[in-house]
Amino acid sequence: MPTLRDLGEIEVLRRLTADRSPAAGVALGPGDDAAVLDPSPGTELVATTDAFVEGAHYLPAWSAPERTGARLATANLSDLAAMAATPRWALLSIGARPESEVDALLALQRGAEDRLARFGAVVVGGNLTSVSGAEWASLTLLGEVPAGRYWTRSGARPGDLLAITGSPGRAGAGLALARRLEAGARSPEWQALLDAWLEPEPRLDLALDLASTGAVKAAMDVSDGVAQDLARLCEASGVGAEIATGEWPDDSELARASHSLGVPLEALRLGPSDDYELVLAVDPKRRAACEDVAARHGVALGFVGRFIEESGLSVRLAGGEVRALRPKGYDAFEGEG
Amino acid sequence: MPTLRDLGEIEVLRRLTADRSPAAGVALGPGDDAAVLDPSPGTELVATTDAFVEGAHYLPAWSAPERTGARLATANLSDLAAMAATPRWALLSIGARPESEVDALLALQRGAEDRLARFGAVVVGGNLTSVSGAEWASLTLLGEVPAGRYWTRSGARPGDLLAITGSPGRAGAGLALARRLEAGARSPEWQALLDAWLEPEPRLDLALDLASTGAVKAAMDVSDGVAQDLARLCEASGVGAEIATGEWPDDSELARASHSLGVPLEALRLGPSDDYELVLAVDPKRRAACEDVAARHGVALGFVGRFIEESGLSVRLAGGEVRALRPKGYDAFEGEG
Numbered sequence: 001m002p003t004l005r006d007l008g009e010i011e012v013l014r015r016l017t018a019d020r021s022p023a024a025g026v027a028l029g030p031g032d033d034a035a036v037l038d039p040s041p042g043t044e045l046v047a048t049t050d051a052f053v054e055g056a057h058y059l060p061a062w063s064a065p066e067r068t069g070a071r072l073a074t075a076n077l078s079d080l081a082a083m084a085a086t087p088r089w090a091l092l093s094i095g096a097r098p099e100s101e102v103d104a105l106l107a108l109q110r111g112a113e114d115r116l117a118r119f120g121a122v123v124v125g126g127n128l129t130s131v132s133g134a135e136w137a138s139l140t141l142l143g144e145v146p147a148g149r150y151w152t153r154s155g156a157r158p159g160d161l162l163a164i165t166g167s168p169g170r171a172g173a174g175l176a177l178a179r180r181l182e183a184g185a186r187s188p189e190w191q192a193l194l195d196a197w198l199e200p201e202p203r204l205d206l207a208l209d210l211a212s213t214g215a216v217k218a219a220m221d222v223s224d225g226v227a228q229d230l231a232r233l234c235e236a237s238g239v240g241a242e243i244a245t246g247e248w249p250d251d252s253e254l255a256r257a258s259h260s261l262g263v264p265l266e267a268l269r270l271g272p273s274d275d276y277e278l279v280l281a282v283d284p285k286r287r288a289a290c291e292d293v294a295a296r297h298g299v300a301l302g303f304v305g306r307f308i309e310e311s312g313l314s315v316r317l318a319g320g321e322v323r324a325l326r327p328k329g330y331d332a333f334e335g336e337g
Numbered sequence: 338m339p340t341l342r343d344l345g346e347i348e349v350l351r352r353l354t355a356d357r358s359p360a361a362g363v364a365l366g367p368g369d370d371a372a373v374l375d376p377s378p379g380t381e382l383v384a385t386t387d388a389f390v391e392g393a394h395y396l397p398a399w400s401a402p403e404r405t406g407a408r409l410a411t412a413n414l415s416d417l418a419a420m421a422a423t424p425r426w427a428l429l430s431i432g433a434r435p436e437s438e439v440d441a442l443l444a445l446q447r448g449a450e451d452r453l454a455r456f457g458a459v460v461v462g463g464n465l466t467s468v469s470g471a472e473w474a475s476l477t478l479l480g481e482v483p484a485g486r487y488w489t490r491s492g493a494r495p496g497d498l499l500a501i502t503g504s505p506g507r508a509g510a511g512l513a514l515a516r517r518l519e520a521g522a523r524s525p526e527w528q529a530l531l532d533a534w535l536e537p538e539p540r541l542d543l544a545l546d547l548a549s550t551g552a553v554k555a556a557m558d559v560s561d562g563v564a565q566d567l568a569r570l571c572e573a574s575g576v577g578a579e580i581a582t583g584e585w586p587d588d589s590e591l592a593r594a595s596h597s598l599g600v601p602l603e604a605l606r607l608g609p610s611d612d613y614e615l616v617l618a619v620d621p622k623r624r625a626a627c628e629d630v631a632a633r634h635g636v637a638l639g640f641v642g643r644f645i646e647e648s649g650l651s652v653r654l655a656g657g658e659v660r661a662l663r664p665k666g667y668d669a670f671e672g673e674g
Contacts, residue, residue, distance in 0.1 A: 004670040012670065027381055028489065031573070033419035033558055034385035034480075036487050039376045044364055048371035049428040049464045049477060056467060082370035091386040093430070093475040098670040127386045130393060130669040133470025138430040140386060140477040143371075150373050152365065221370055236368070332467040333341040333349065333435040 004105065004130070005098035012102055013128060016109060023122040025088055035124035037089050043144040046085035050075040051138035056332070062178055063198050065104045069111025069137070070199070075223065076141035077119055077202035078276035082221040084151045084211035085143035087121035087204070093138040095131040108137060116141075119204050149211065155218035156237035156281035162305035163280040163290065165203050167249050168226045170196035172273025173257040180261060192253055200276040206297045207278060213293060215286030222277045224330045227270040230279050231313055231327040237281070243270075243305040243325070246318040266315070272330040281307055341442065341467070342435035349439055350465060353446060360459040362425055372461035374426050380481040383422035387412040388475035393669075399515055400535050402441045406448025406474070407536070412560065413478035414456055414539035415613035419558040421488045421548035422480035424458035424541070430475040432468040445474060453478075456541050486548065493555035493574035493618035499642035500617040500627065502540050504586050505563045507533035509610025510594040517598060529590055537613040543634045544615060550630060552623030559614045561667040564607040567616050568650055568664040574618070580607075580642040580662070583655040603652070609667040618644055 004012055017030040028036035039045060050072065052058050058068045073090075080087050092112060096105055105128075113123050121141065174197030177185040185194060203221075210216050220233045234241050248269060258265040282290055287303065294301035305316070313325040341349055354367040365373035376382060387409065389395050395405045410427075417424050429449060433442055442465075450460050458478065511534030514522040522531060540558075547553050557570045571578050585606060595602040619627055624640065631638035642653070650662040 007670075009668045009670050028487070032490050033416040033556075034383045034422065036420070036482070037382040037384060038484075039382055041378075045374040045376055045382070045479075046371045047374060047426065047428055047462055047479070049430050049462060051430045051432065051464050051466050051475070053432060053466055053468055055469070079370040083373070085371065089384065091384055091477050093386050093388045093477070095388065095390060095473060125384055125386060127388050127475065128669070129388050129390055129473075131390055131471060131473070132392070134468060136432060136466075136468070136473065138388070138464065138475045140428050140430070142382075142384070142479075145373070147375075150365070153369050219370075331346045332465065333344075333346050 001101045001103055003099050003101055004096055007102055009128070015102065015106060016128065026122060026124055030125050037124065040144055042147055044147050044150065046080060046083050046143040046145050046150060047140065048076055048079035049138060049140040050079065051136055053136045054134040065108040066111035067198055069108040070115040072137055072139050073112040073115035074200050074202045074276055076139050077204050078221040078223065080141060080143040081202050081204040081207040082151065082219045082278060083145060084149065084207050085145040086208065087116065087119045087141055087143045089124045089142045090116055090121055091140045092123050092126040094126065095129050095136045097132065097135060098130055100135065112139060151211065151216055151219040153218055153220050153233045153236035156233060156239050156307045157217065158239055158307055158309040159284065160217055160281040160307040161284050161287060161303050162241055162243065162307060163282050164226065164277060164302050164304055165206065165299055166275065166277040167251040167254060167300065168222050168275045168277045169254055169269040169273050171200060171275045172225065172271060173254055173268050174198065176261055176263070177257060193257055196275065202276055203278050203299065206294065206299050209293045209297065210290055213286060213289040215283050215290050216280050217283055218281035220279050222273065222275045222279060224274065225270065225272040226279065227313060227325055227327040233279060234311065234313065239307045239309065240311045240313065241305055241307050242314045242316055242322065244316045247302065247304045249300055249302040270325065338438045338440055340436050340438055341433055344439055346465065352439065352443060353465065363459060363461055367462050374461065377481055379484055381484050381487065383417060383420050383480040383482055383487060384477065385413055385416035386475060386477040387416065388473055390473045391471040402445040403448035404535055406445040407452040409474055409476050410449040410452035411537050411539045411613055413476050414541050415558040415560065417478060417480040418539050418541040418544035419488065419556045419615060420482060421486065421544050422482040423545065424453065424456045424478055424480045426461045426479045427453055427458055428477045429460050429463040431463065432466050432473045434469065434472060435467055437472065449476060488548065488553055488556040490555055490557050490570045490573035493570060493576050493644045495576055495644055495646040496621065497554055497618040497644045498621050498624060498640050499578055499580065499644060500619050501563065501614060501639050501641055502543065502636055503612065503614040504588040504591060504637065505559050505612045505614045506591055506606040506610050508537060508612045509562065509608060510591055510605050511535065513598055513600070514594060530594055533612065539613055540615050540636065543631065543636050546630045546634065547627055550623060550626040552620050552627050553617050554620055555618035557616050559610065559612045559616060561611065562607065562609040563616065564650060564662055564664040570616060571648065571650065576644045576646065577648045577650065578642055578644050579651045579653055579659065581653045584639065584641045586637055586639045607662065
């Protein structure tokens, strides 16, 4: 298996950019100084970027390059889902070690490309550079939204319903199980939670259909954990939120992980976890329309609380008691100690 | 001076995105899941991305963070110059060590932003992640070009004139001097060559005015070295090129570096060097129009050869002898040995 050093930069770039068929909206693809793209009339452009670093965002022992590429694409697609935007074009910037296998690099790109293609987007350019330590990949994704129709984090108002897709916390539980049990986490009983961590899906199709209902007033994707991400949405909107734990979706696998890990279920649900689910503020009058759309997509949509005037997050326990919640999510710069 | 770990991710992001005034064409800037941009009607979108890695693309001992940010912006601006596109929006993705100073990170971003602002572009989003080894920054730059009016690498035809801006090779000479002489390279006699390496300027304003002459048939920026980059342009265009060394611009500083380094002048001119100058294929009937534009901008524009039917690069020496040139540029994955 040749390494990047064996083949050299020019040949590696040739392989990375080979066999590209023309794509809609791409006047000029990879291979020139820049790509040339044809935006659709009447749309605004939506742009996001996300990077994964080896050892931090992905662990090679747990994730083959193709899967890592797909997950990086999902992280970016999920940002566009949170804006109700349709993905179009991506640029992929990679830092790779000279001694790495070219096939691993091609697989990472293929994983990203295949995932993007499922949602209508293509890689139109990129950059490849040499690193000596941890490898990394940074994807910039461009999408389109009908002018003025994008979602933001700042539109939630007191009285709006708090909705979540899926069952947040599963990805964080999968990662915690892998760390705790190591090879033991590969047992069938944990497969679904491991997949939530390693193979997350963006809620993009759902988001685009929810957007057409006009019911969603604010949105954000869950990339750090519900408590932290919801706190950000609340801050941007100038509101608070009260989570009703009794309304939270049942998840027997997450409950089992809570037991095995000795971590309270609430900490798994609300704590650090990159699920790429969506947190939504929903107009209470249009809740039923959202439920219909979610049912059509086969995606669980839980109405788990409401937005309130007083800032901050709180949790209403099943017995009616309310207590403040201190957001705790993933902090990239926090020490282990 | 607080480090990234001292402040934590949320506060660092707050500082990175603070005090942003509204910018033209930006409906929603940093701070949401994605940025929302308003493309100009009648234009195509031009997208490029370039990354710098500490120790490879920049040496902290030689380049303060602000300068590194400016140079990263130049690398991307130069790609848009080579497409005759007007810069608009950028996304900056950074991998930083937890123990790095927040001020250094802010300075790098400011350096990039100030350089981008000089050419009309703003940073609309980004990503910040933690690394344990070499730091890196990856910038994606979006620009606009009137529909169908972009330059490519593939438009050169036999008979077109080969033109270069400035005096390529100076950046590579500056880097070689820094490596060879270390602190000694900081003497005033090498300042201009060091600046060519550390403070390159994109030829953007010149490119946009040259585009309006209609004289330029193909373009590429010099980021690896003239021989390698010209070989790529020739391959994309399906032509060859003959360089007339007698026509190459005089550069007494480069000649002095050649002498001091013991490297032939031709190797400095044509070898590895990221000058961010432009290589152009010019319609011979419109040479004078290009010369007028270049003179107006105070930029040297040398007509240093011509494109020919036979593939490959050759050099015509002052005496008339022609010999083949083997392109040799920067290869990111090549070993030192």
